[in-house]
């Protein structure tokens with residue numbers, strides 16, 4: 402028999418996972434948000450489920466309860482679920498936050514649920530109709546919750562990556578560095594190119610392949626893929642970069658200097674003399 406999943410919170414992640422899991426044979430039960438209108442819209446997108454404003458007895462149909470509210474609402478949602486008159490024995494409660502651990506679900510664990518977290522390492526600026534293959538999910542929690550999470554990941558054609566429950570904040574900081582911050586970096590580069598006379602769409606089309614090629618090299622060689630004037634110890638070029646960036650709002654220079662200092666501390670450059678001079682230049 403198909404397992405039933407209740408969704409608590411049904412925005413970008415809840416709708417995407419709900420729709421994908423329904424298409425892979427899971428039954429969608431309660432779809433709960435705070436407003437009936439958003440729950441109904443989510444049910445339409447998912448193609449199944451019962452829209453509810455606030456948790457109620459319909460959650461009791463579910464084998465798996467998946468909380469996909471914003472992080473700041475996860476604990477409140479767990480408390481509301483814990484107040485329901487239902488048995489949690491044999492059920493699994495999972496939440497999709499990157500930074501929060503299964504500890505947020507203590508009110509449900511207390512009632513006998515297995516608890517865990519299942520975080521897709523993937524950006525969802527809007528709900529996705531087609532779930533991409535190969536998405537990595539950070540997974541932690543009780544043994545039974547982890548086993549259930551792995552089954553969901555398999556059904557979604559993804560890959561599970563187990564992480565320490567105590568290090569979720571660090572795990573999520575890593576994800577934010579290479580997702581949100583990478584986007585900011587690409588956008589700063591695009592805006593700088595626009596100042597150099599390139600149209601915005603053209604600038605993006607020029608820089609994205611450069612970023613992709615760099616990441617492809619990084620995937621193969623790690624930090625040994627490092628190239629550029631810092632790696633070559635080319636002080637004059639870096640001085641020219643700094644002069645150019647000084648003419649832009651301060652965040653351009655600050656970002657460049659911070660990342661350049663990080664690179665010099667992480668990687669081995671070609672010339673130690675050049676590195677010393679670069680460190681001095683970047684401290685000014």
Ligand SMILES: NC(=O)c1ccc[n+]([C@@H]2O[C@H](COP(=O)([O-])OP(=O)(O)OC[C@H]3O[C@@H](n4cnc5c(N)ncnc54)[C@H](OP(=O)(O)O)[C@@H]3O)[C@@H](O)[C@H]2O)c1
Pocket residue numbers: 409410411412413414415433434435436439440469470471472474477478497498499500520521522523524525526
């Ligand atoms: N977006 C991403 O790229 C992404 C990626 C990976 C993981 N995540 C994680 O996934 C979770 C959800 O993020 P999201 O981007 O999908 O958020 P979202 O688009 O803002 O959706 C949040 C949903 O939760 C509902 N909600 C809010 N408070 C609630 C409560 N107390 N009880 C029940 N429903 C409630 C909202 O509807 P109402 O306002 O009508 O209640 C809405 O349906 C977060 O933990 C986030 O960290 C997000």
